[in-house]
Each structure stands twice: as C-alpha cells, then as structure tokens.
Amino acid sequence: MQVLYGRHHVRVFRFSLRLVRNESIAEDLISEVFLDVWRQAGKFEGRSAVSTWLLAITRFKALSALRKRKDAELDDETAAAIEDTSDNPEVTVAKKDTSNALRNCLTALSPEHREIVDLVYYHEKSVEEVAEIVGIPENTVKTRLFYARKKLAELLKAAGQTADREPTELEALLPFHAAGTLNLRDARRVDEALASDPDLARQYAAIQDEYAETILLNESLGAPSSRAMQKLFAAIDAEPARKSVSFNPLMRAVGFFSSLSPRTLAYAGVAGAVLVLLQAGVIGTVLVKDRAGGNFQTAAFPAQSTAGTFGLIRFAPDAKADDIAQLLNNYNASIVSGPKAGMFRVQFGDKALSKQDAVQLMTRLQAEKIGKRSFIRTKSRMRPLRSIALIAAVVTLAAPQAFAQYSGMSMRTGPSMNVGPRININPTIRYSPNIQYDGYSDPGPRPRVMRNLDQGGPEDISPRKRPGKAKSTPAAIDNTYVAKEVLIEIAGNPTDAQADDIARRHRLTRVQSQSFALTDSTFFRWRIPDGRSVDAVVRELVAGGNVKAAQRNNIFKLQQNATPAAARPEGDPMQYALAKMRLPEAHALSVGADVTIAVIDSGIDVTHPELAGVITGTFDALNNGEGPHPHGTSIAGVIAAHARLMGTAPSSHLLAIRAFGDKKSGAESTSFLILKSLDYALAKNARIINMSFAGPHDPAMERGLAAAAAKGIVLVAAAGNAGAKSPPLYPAADRNVIAVTAIDQSDKLFAQSNRGSYVAISAPGVDILSPAPDGKYQMSSGTSLSAAYVSGVAALMIARNPGISSADVRATLISTARDLGPKGRDDQFGAGQADAFSAVSAVAPAPMAAASDNGDKR
Structure with a gap:
C-alpha cells in the first residue's frame, strides 16, 4: 500500500482539490480513497488502468463531500448539464495580471467542465477513461470538452491573451496543442498553421510558457501533508485482519x-x-x-x-x-x-x-x-x-x-x-521494401497461364514467382505485377535498332511495343530472361538514362461480385437506385444523347437486348478473341440499359473496350493494356472514361490520365473494394479522377468499400440488378457499379450542355450531392450521394440546344 500511495496520492489530492476547493477536505478524502482501495483491492479486475480506478473512487468521494457541505450543489442533474453557467469571464479575470489570469482560467470553469478538462489535460485520460470515471456517456464527455474549450478561449480573450475579436478555431486549439492532447488531424492543422503564420506562432510560444505550470505540471496545487498518510495507515491498522x-x-x-x-x-x-x-x-x-x-x-x-x-x-x-x-x-x-x-x-x-x-x-x-x-x-x-x-x-x-x-x-x-504508405496490419504479408501497395486487395487464386507471347500477341498477365525470393514470401505479393517483365517508356518513336540496343545492353527480350498518341511516346514490354528481380532491372534502366521511364507492369482487378438474377420491370424495388438518384426526373431534362462513354473493362455482351444500339465501337486490347464477361456487361447496363431495365444515360454511346481477361479466378489487366485502352478512348473522342477497376499506384498510367484530363475527358473510377484499412487504390486515388464509393438502399456504406480523402462521391452499389451475358440478368455489388452510375450522370450533364468542362462536371456533381454521414465531406461517403436530377438541373442548357433537350431519343 505504501508503494501505491506513494505513486498516486498527489494525483488523487489534486483531483479532489479541484472538485472540493478545500485543502483540508481534500486531504481527508485521500485517506478515504485509499482506505476504500485497501478494502476493495481483491475486486479490481484490471479492466481499466489503476489510475482510472482510483480517480473514479476519488470523484465519488468528492461528490459525496460536496453534498454533505451544501456549499456547492452538484447533484446528478447539474453534473449532467452541458451549458456552462459560470460567471462572465470579464468579471472572473478583471484586474488580474497575465500569469494569475491564466492560472484562473481553469478554476473559472464550471465544476462539470473543470472536471473534464482536469482529467483529460492534467491526468492524461482518454475519453473512454473519463467516461468511466465520471459515469457519463463518451459523447457527453466530448460535448463537455467542446464547451470547455470554447469557454477557455473566451477566458483567454478576456484576460488579454487575444485581440478584441472572436478567436479563430486554430487559436482556440493552441492551448490543447501545447498540452499534447489534440487528435492527430487537428494537431497537423495547427502545425501547418504555425509554420506559415508568425503571429499564431508567437501566441503559441506564450501559451506554451504560461501553461506549462497551469495545465501540465499544475504545481500551484501543491501536495498533501503527511497528515493524510498518517490518517490512512491508522485506519488500516484498525481494520480487522484479512x-x-x-x-x-x-x-x-x-x-x-x-x-x-x-x-x-x-x-x-x-x-x-x-x-x-x-x-x-x-x-x-x-x-x-x-x-x-x-x-x-x-x-x-x-x-x-x-x-x-x-x-x-x-x-x-x-x-x-x-x-x-x-x-x-x-x-x-x-x-x-x-x-x-x-x-x-x-x-x-x-x-x-x-x-x-x-x-x-x-x-x-x-x-x-x-x-x-x-x-x-x-x-x-x-x-x-x-x-x-x-x-x-x-x-x-x-x-x-x-x-x-x-x-x-x-x-x-x-x-x-505490412508497412505501406500507411501502416496496416495484414495477417499474411510481412514487410517488403520493394512493394508499393501489396495489401490493396485479395488477389485470390492465381490466374491460369496463357500461351507464350509473340510480339503484338495477347498479353500473359499470369504472375510467376520471382527468382531469389525466400520461401516465406507469400504468393499475394507476386500478384501485384507481372513477374519477369518490365514496362519501359521511350520518348517519341524510337527505331528498332535503338530499342534492340537498349535490350542488348540490359539483357532483355522484347515482347511487345506500341506508340501512344496519348503520351507522345512508345511503350515496350520486355521480358527478363535471367534471375534478376523486376525492381533491380527497373533501377538499372533508370540509371542508364536511355529511357524516359521504367516500371513494373502492374496488375489491376475489377471491383464487383455478381450472382444470377431475374429481370424486373423498371418500377420494381430491386431497382432502388432509380428513385434514390432521382433518375426519372433527370431523364425529363436529358438522357445522355450522343455522349460517348468509354468503358474500360472485361468483355461486354453487345447483343444483349438491354444494350441494343448503344455500342458504337469495340476494342480488344488483349487481342485473343474471348467472349463477353459478367462484369463488363453489368457496367455497360448500369450506364445505358433501356429495355426492361433503366440505365443512367440510356441514349449515350458506349465504347466497349476489353482490357480484362475472362478468367475463372477473376478478370485482370495490366498497366500496358490499360494504356492501350486509354489511347483508344482518346482516339475515338470519348467524353467520359469509366474505370471500374483498382490496383497499385502506377506512374505510367498516372501520366496517361493526366494527358486525358488535359483533353477535357471526364475520368471516373471505382474507389475499391479492399475495405477500411486498405491504402489508396488507383486510378481512383489519382488527382484527375472522380473516385466513387458504394452505398446500399438504406444509405449505408458498402462494407468492403475503401475509405480515404480521395473518395469524391458515393452512389448505389449494393444489390444492383443489371444485365449478364447471354441475355441474362445478375445481382451485383461493388464500387464498380457506383462508378458506372456516376459516369452516366456525367453523360446526362454533358448532353444538356456539351460545352461544360470536366472540372465543372466534377464540381457540380460534388456540390449537388446529397450529404451522408458526418456533416460535410468525409472519408467514407465523400461529398455524399450523387443526385442525378440536382446535378443536371444545375447545368445551364447550351444556348442553341435548349429547345431540343427534351427531345433526346432513347
């Protein structure tokens, strides 16, 4: 007990003194608290920290003492109050010098708020621990802390610590940043402001100096006399033997x-x-x-x-x-x-x-x-x-x-x-310094191996184990890029002799090459025939200086799961997205006529009745003649279905670009194939590109997307289905792309959705009825479908006014979204759910086309 008393008696004394404001009573409370500890030690189950347990007992004893004295009424009703009823701050600190005024800031708070501030900022207790000590919900703790901050800012202003104006939010946060108790997000905001605002930095320096004693060390409260300890152990000695x-x-x-x-x-x-x-x-x-x-x-x-x-x-x-x-x-x-x-x-x-x-x-x-x-x-x-x-x-x-x-x-x-750009725990992956994003999704089983490649032939996207890696390296790491292959970019159109010279010097075998107008360069896929790692060859090529860029040929995955389903009429509840996004109302203004949307995906069933007449161009980047796939067909249907289902933009034109192979283990594509697809979309004058896939950050694709955005193309991508702890996925996280997450019929976030600051907007993406190959239908879920809905809404806006810029499309989508989750933008829902009617209504019709808007043909 001596050890426990020695470690905690000053903390208990100061906490009780703050509550009862009487040194003698506070010393008496010490003996009562530790006597209770002595009696109840066997009941302590370790569910909270020792100090939390002690302070909870202290608070109960202090409140009991206050009720007995009748000097301060602190009944349960008063303790639960939120609004601060303390004296006017000008009266509290009148004619005090700066040091005393600062010291009195805490004591000037009402008992309820002073108690919370004391526990959080002096005793360094978390919100959960304070709630346990005080016996109130955690949300009430947060609310009282908010009002305590507000009152403290007013007290500082009255004490002359701020100018005669309302303190800014950052100024109000300075004392709490000085105490080291702000959350990480607010702390970063304050740090950034301090670095750029000298006046704020001077305020902060003064607060640091003057609050060191008051908030952190709190030396003015002193320590109890030996009388409390003598009284305690006298009481313990009088206790019956246990x-x-x-x-x-x-x-x-x-x-x-x-x-x-x-x-x-x-x-x-x-x-x-x-x-x-x-x-x-x-x-x-x-x-x-x-x-x-x-x-x-x-x-x-x-x-x-x-x-x-x-x-x-x-x-x-x-x-x-x-x-x-x-x-x-x-x-x-x-x-x-x-x-x-x-x-x-x-x-x-x-x-x-x-x-x-x-x-x-x-x-x-x-x-x-x-x-x-x-x-x-x-x-x-x-x-x-x-x-x-x-x-x-x-x-x-x-x-x-x-x-x-x-x-x-x-x-x-x-x-x-697994240490990535953000620290995430992954039960199957250990840290590898060469992995950019190795936890972005569950790659599933390895895809079957395609035939050997010839130049210009279909691409083998089957990953293989990298030579020289330890046996403990999990297969999931290999599935983020094509093994034994490097992707190289050379400016302009190099001759065969130039390409062969580079291959010879770096011991590589050419597989395929193509010039892209999108980037004004030529990309090469080169095989690594020996045991060198891909990253080692990339470093060697970059150091050689003969190439514009070199990187892995990354692998990307589609973001949807699907099950068979029967077709339903347009008004069926299974098509809840129509009413949620107010699509029937939006279609009275625009149906997306003559707007071309490139769908970079797996194969699309161009013969499906829902898609009759909307496919105006097809391109097979794989060049292997495989048939339609459920994912691509579903995405096309969400955008342009017009038979038994209602698509978002039923009169739009679709470019069916097949970049993902039809595999039982899951459709996949690569950096090279997606670049080919982007280049084709640009050549065919697409106004919108839908990308319902996700993968790691890819420098080559980033440059391609930037070039497409510079041409005024609206870029839309699925935020990803890798869950809350996943790092950002691309292309959604690219700054030129509108990242879309998925919600269900009840406005709840799709459980597998990615979160993050890059999420721009949300749309329905759970249990969506859509077309499937062979004239069938399917029930699908995923952020892929949400992206398709937003691409369709963008088409409605462009059809209403073809002169609208891609930046205005993005800004209008965000400004007209229906807010979900916390007020304002958040990392789960972005700006909120896309509202087709509001977005289209916000677009002014083109001057000469306004009269024909309602005449769009379906």
Whole structure:
C-alpha cells in the first residue's frame, strides 16, 4: 500500500482539490480513497488502468463531500448539464495580471467542465477513461470538452491573451496543442498553421510558457501533508485482519516481480510495464503489497508460450514507412499486432533477453532520431513543453520465458505487419521494401497461364514467382505485377535498332511495343530472361538514362461480385437506385444523347437486348478473341440499359473496350493494356472514361490520365473494394479522377468499400440488378457499379450542355450531392450521394440546344 500511495496520492489530492476547493477536505478524502482501495483491492479486475480506478473512487468521494457541505450543489442533474453557467469571464479575470489570469482560467470553469478538462489535460485520460470515471456517456464527455474549450478561449480573450475579436478555431486549439492532447488531424492543422503564420506562432510560444505550470505540471496545487498518510495507515491498522487467498501459479509470478530490486524497477520502468500489461489484458489486477508481509496479489491469464522479447511502441506522427522499416531491420524486430491505443506490439529477435539486456534495448530505442527529432515518442509528464509534438511511448515487456517460469503465462505472437504508405496490419504479408501497395486487395487464386507471347500477341498477365525470393514470401505479393517483365517508356518513336540496343545492353527480350498518341511516346514490354528481380532491372534502366521511364507492369482487378438474377420491370424495388438518384426526373431534362462513354473493362455482351444500339465501337486490347464477361456487361447496363431495365444515360454511346481477361479466378489487366485502352478512348473522342477497376499506384498510367484530363475527358473510377484499412487504390486515388464509393438502399456504406480523402462521391452499389451475358440478368455489388452510375450522370450533364468542362462536371456533381454521414465531406461517403436530377438541373442548357433537350431519343 505504501508503494501505491506513494505513486498516486498527489494525483488523487489534486483531483479532489479541484472538485472540493478545500485543502483540508481534500486531504481527508485521500485517506478515504485509499482506505476504500485497501478494502476493495481483491475486486479490481484490471479492466481499466489503476489510475482510472482510483480517480473514479476519488470523484465519488468528492461528490459525496460536496453534498454533505451544501456549499456547492452538484447533484446528478447539474453534473449532467452541458451549458456552462459560470460567471462572465470579464468579471472572473478583471484586474488580474497575465500569469494569475491564466492560472484562473481553469478554476473559472464550471465544476462539470473543470472536471473534464482536469482529467483529460492534467491526468492524461482518454475519453473512454473519463467516461468511466465520471459515469457519463463518451459523447457527453466530448460535448463537455467542446464547451470547455470554447469557454477557455473566451477566458483567454478576456484576460488579454487575444485581440478584441472572436478567436479563430486554430487559436482556440493552441492551448490543447501545447498540452499534447489534440487528435492527430487537428494537431497537423495547427502545425501547418504555425509554420506559415508568425503571429499564431508567437501566441503559441506564450501559451506554451504560461501553461506549462497551469495545465501540465499544475504545481500551484501543491501536495498533501503527511497528515493524510498518517490518517490512512491508522485506519488500516484498525481494520480487522484479512485472510489471504493463495493462488499458487500466481504467487510464482509474484515471486518473479518481487525478486527485482527497487533500483532495477525504477530504472527499467517495470512499474510502467505492469500498467501497460494491465491495459493489454496480460495481468488481471494491480499489485498491492501488504504492510506487514511482502506478499503481492495478482491475477494472470494463461497464454501460448513463445520465444522473443516484446515491447509496446508508439511511433512519432512524422515517422515514414521507410523509416519504420529501417528501424525494425536495425533491431531485428517485427510488428506482430496493433495498433491498439496508438501502440504497436513489437517482437525483438527470436530469443528472450535478460533483464539487463532489455533495459539496454529500451534505452537505445529511446535515443532513436529522425534527423534531429525523436523517432520513438516518449511519454513523461515532466517532459519539456516544446517537445510535446514528438510525444509517444515505448515500453519493454518482460520476456515470455520469465512469465512462463514463474506463472505459466507468456506473450502471444500475432500477425506480421505490412508497412505501406500507411501502416496496416495484414495477417499474411510481412514487410517488403520493394512493394508499393501489396495489401490493396485479395488477389485470390492465381490466374491460369496463357500461351507464350509473340510480339503484338495477347498479353500473359499470369504472375510467376520471382527468382531469389525466400520461401516465406507469400504468393499475394507476386500478384501485384507481372513477374519477369518490365514496362519501359521511350520518348517519341524510337527505331528498332535503338530499342534492340537498349535490350542488348540490359539483357532483355522484347515482347511487345506500341506508340501512344496519348503520351507522345512508345511503350515496350520486355521480358527478363535471367534471375534478376523486376525492381533491380527497373533501377538499372533508370540509371542508364536511355529511357524516359521504367516500371513494373502492374496488375489491376475489377471491383464487383455478381450472382444470377431475374429481370424486373423498371418500377420494381430491386431497382432502388432509380428513385434514390432521382433518375426519372433527370431523364425529363436529358438522357445522355450522343455522349460517348468509354468503358474500360472485361468483355461486354453487345447483343444483349438491354444494350441494343448503344455500342458504337469495340476494342480488344488483349487481342485473343474471348467472349463477353459478367462484369463488363453489368457496367455497360448500369450506364445505358433501356429495355426492361433503366440505365443512367440510356441514349449515350458506349465504347466497349476489353482490357480484362475472362478468367475463372477473376478478370485482370495490366498497366500496358490499360494504356492501350486509354489511347483508344482518346482516339475515338470519348467524353467520359469509366474505370471500374483498382490496383497499385502506377506512374505510367498516372501520366496517361493526366494527358486525358488535359483533353477535357471526364475520368471516373471505382474507389475499391479492399475495405477500411486498405491504402489508396488507383486510378481512383489519382488527382484527375472522380473516385466513387458504394452505398446500399438504406444509405449505408458498402462494407468492403475503401475509405480515404480521395473518395469524391458515393452512389448505389449494393444489390444492383443489371444485365449478364447471354441475355441474362445478375445481382451485383461493388464500387464498380457506383462508378458506372456516376459516369452516366456525367453523360446526362454533358448532353444538356456539351460545352461544360470536366472540372465543372466534377464540381457540380460534388456540390449537388446529397450529404451522408458526418456533416460535410468525409472519408467514407465523400461529398455524399450523387443526385442525378440536382446535378443536371444545375447545368445551364447550351444556348442553341435548349429547345431540343427534351427531345433526346432513347
């Protein structure tokens, strides 16, 4: 109990003093709180941190004391209030100097708001922990915190800390940024503003200096006298003797911790590790030492035994994926799970370290830097305020063998970690520095191998294992690009002799080449006949300087699942998208007449009754004569169906461009095939290109899309079906493309949809009835269908006014969208659901064509 009291009594005293505002009563509360802890220690289950448990008890005792005194009415109704009823801030801080005014800012808040601010900014409790302590919902905590911030900004203004005007949102966030408690998004906004606004930076510097004591250290509250401790232990001595409960396996764990000297405990931070283990669910309760004996009580959960030393690490926000990968490589470490509460669980090596080695390891990690900034963020309440932006945590966990030896408990291993542009956990992929985006989708089974290639023949998009890779390399990594092949771009139209010279010098075999007007260059597919890796050859070609660019021939996948279905009449509920997007109303203004839409997809059934008369051109980039495919036929139907179904733009013209092969394992395409398709769409004067596929970032395709956008083509793509944790997928994430996500009939996001800042808009994409090959119908879901709906709406807008620019099409789609989710744009729904009628209505008819808008033929 001495240990527990020594660690937490100042925190308990200051929290109770904030509530009761009476030092004597606060000291009395200390003894009551720790006496309750003594009595209830056996009931503590480790579901929250020890400090959270203590502060919850403290709050209950303080409220009881306030009710008894009747000096401050803080009943349940008042405690639940949100609006701040404290005195006018001008009255509160009148005639105070700056230092005292700042110090009084917190005490000037109402009790409800002061309590929340104190727990969040001084005691560093999360919203969840504050809700547990105060006994209110998490949303109420957030609301009170919002009003507390607002009131604090007013107090600062009244104290002369701001000009005689309403503080901006960023100015109101400065104190909380100084305390290191803003969320990552707001913290980045403040950092960017501080870098560009000298006046704001000066305000921030003053707040840092003046709030160091008030908010973070809070030294003005002092510490309790020894009377509280004397009273506590006198009460404990008077308590009846308690019969100890013995748990043999647990006592062995106790023996392990008891064997550590106090100096080792202090130096290695094992006390902090114990608290982390409590939160991780590894140790089930707090270690409480009996006054007379040396006994501890603890509860442990059994786990699987494994070798290695583990740590919990939180990386600095500005740490890049490559930096993290290098750090892990330097320490022979791997991330096995997380993040949980912002921390990753990391395994160091395959063998357990001794206590001394673990201490040295932690010390070395704390010293890691990115340039002059800390790589691993440390967490200490006494840290300098000016380094708060670098805060994080690293805790070394005891070796699994040690737990196994004393308590039968050991750490569990988890999935490996795949470090990409964003940190995502993938249970099947370990980090590979050469993978740009290796977790973008589930590639499924490998496609069957096509026949050997001749120049100009169909492309083999079957990936093969790369030579020289370890057996542990998963197959999923190979499926992101064509193995043993490199894609090269040379400016203009090089002669055969020039191409052969490059191939000879780099030991490559030419497979196929084609000149593209889109990029004013020639692309070559070259085979790597020896055991060199694709990335090694790419680096060699770029270094040689004889090519414009070199890269992998990346693989892309369609974004839809389909099942057979029967056709339904236009008014059937299965076609819910019609009413949701207000398409019948939009068709009264435009039906997309004479607008050409290029559909880069798998094969389309051009004989389907729903598509009769709308296919004005076909192109087979694969050049192997395969037939129609469900995906391509479905996408074409969503855009232009006009028989038993109603398409979005039923009078539009479609270019059926087949770039994806018909494979049982899933239709796939490559960078080269998509470039051929884009070039064909440009040559045929397409106004819109629909791209219902997704894959990794591709520099060659990026240049092609930029060239198409410069020609005024509207580019629309599926956001992707890889889920919430997927990195951005392309072409949707390209800045020239409108990325579309999927929603269902109830406006709920399609569960497999990608999220991210690149998502522009949403459209129906769940359980969509659409055509299928051989005159049949199917029920389909995916962001592919959503993209097709938006392409159709764009066609309606262009048909109404052919002079509208691609930028105006995008802006109008977004400005007329029906907002979904949080107010305004968000990473799930983008600007909201596309509204065809609103979008078309917002487009002014072309001057000479206005009279014929209603006469579009279907």
